[in-house]
Structure formats: structure tokens, C-alpha cells
Amino acid sequence: AQTVTQSQPEMSVQEAETVTLSCTYDTSESNYYLFWYKQPPSRQMILVIRQEAYKQQNATENRFSVNFQKAAKSFSLKISDSQLGDTAMYFCAFMKPPLPGNQFYFGTGTSLTVIP
Amino acid sequence: GAVVSQHPSWVICKSGTSVKIECRSLDFQATTMFWYRQFPKQSLMLMATSNEGSKATYEQGVEKDKFLINHASLTLSTLTVTSAHPEDSSFYICSARDWSGVGYNEQFFGPGTRLTVL
Numbered sequence: 001a002q003t004v005t006q007s008q009p010e011m012s013v014q015e016a017e018t019v020t021l022s023c024t025y026d027t028s029e030s031n032y033y034l035f036w037y038k039q040p041p042s043r044q045m046i047l048v049i050r051q052e053a054y055k056q057q058n059a060t061e062n063r064f065s066v067n068f069q070k071a072a073k074s075f076s077l078k079i080s081d082s083q084l085g086d087t088a089m090y091f092c093a094f095m096k097p098p099l100p101g102n103q104f105y106f107g108t109g110t111s112l113t114v115i116p
Numbered sequence: 117g118a119v120v121s122q123h124p125s126w127v128i129c130k131s132g133t134s135v136k137i138e139c140r141s142l143d144f145q146a147t148t149m150f151w152y153r154q155f156p157k158q159s160l161m162l163m164a165t166s167n168e169g170s171k172a173t174y175e176q177g178v179e180k181d182k183f184l185i186n187h188a189s190l191t192l193s194t195l196t197v198t199s200a201h202p203e204d205s206s207f208y209i210c211s212a213r214d215w216s217g218v219g220y221n222e223q224f225f226g227p228g229t230r231l232t233v234l
Contacts, residue, residue, distance in 0.1 A: 045209065047222075103162050108159050
């Protein structure tokens, strides 16, 4: 079974500062995908970033980057130059190879507050 | 990215009645759709996976007869909560995936439906 653990239920960061959200996972799969999703107060799930396990290079999307440590099964999200609009719940998620019925396994989430 | 809509966005019903929630993929054909339930300040819990034209696969602990899922077309899946009770009050989210068989296929989420059972 796949499990995803987010050990930080709540975090806060000053506007313009950098914050790192932690995520660890457990799997016996060798090929898989990892994700960070953002859920703002509107509750619409928004994909922040995706990492393919067979790629050694860490994914980046503008101010968002990940630190993917496959051997340690760690997948942290770094948000640089934090903005007020980054305030949201952040969910780390795991997915086995993209066969039609394969599902997300979500962590319990980290509530991030950006302080002006 | 592709768009997934849900209707209604918010519904209030009386205990004992049934409620239908629609999930539509607006600009792609969704061969697979997923239904999630989310309680306040908690994560998304997968309820069931449905493939177009076949019966849904329910997660352990989810009552098939209570949460009826129909995926009759490539753009529409419905979740019907039958004989709703206050404990069914929750936020229900659908997601849809277009399976092309090549590489990674993005999964898109709907905006969710808030169900309140009085």
C-alpha cells in the first residue's frame, strides 16, 4: 500500500520570504509520480507541480520547486517570494504509473498562511 | 488546462431525500472519473472510480447502494446520494482523466459540491 505523510499541519511565512513544506511517502514501486496540489479557500484543487520518479532533475514551476530525494522517499516543496495568494492548503500526492484506474494517494495536508 | 464542472455547487436537502451531483468534462473526453469526499480541514478521500460504460469500483467502506455512481457518457458522471442523512453532509469533489494511453495523462478536478443535509 502507498502512504503519504505530511508532518506539518500548519505553517506560516512572511510575505516575500521562502517556506518549505515537507512530504514523505512509502512505496515499493520504482516508477511513479509525485504531486503538490494547492487548495485555496475556494476549495478548487490546483496542480502546483509534478515530478516523475525516473527523472533525477527536480521539477520547478516559477516560484515553486521541489527537492526530490528518491532514496529517502522525500518530496518537499519550496515556495520562494511567498505571496498572499499562496495562502491555502497544500496536499502532497502519489500516483503509480498512469494506468486508467490508478488513483491519487493524498497526504493529510499542510495549511499555509502567508502573513503580510 | 482542461475544465471539469460540477453541478450544483451547493445543495441543501432534507434528511431521507436523494441528491444527484453532476460532473462534466467540458473540453475533453473523460474515460475515467473519480469521486472524492472531503470533510472540513481534512484530506480528500477517494470514494469510487468509474470508467465510461462500466460499473464503478468503490473503495472499502463506501456503501454502493447509498452512493450511486453512473458514468454513462464520456463527458458526464453522476453521484447520487440516496436517503441522505446529516452525516452525509460533506464536500464532494470529482476529477476526470482523459486516457490516451501514451505518457502521463493529467487529472483535472471539479470545483466541488457542498452538500448539507438537514
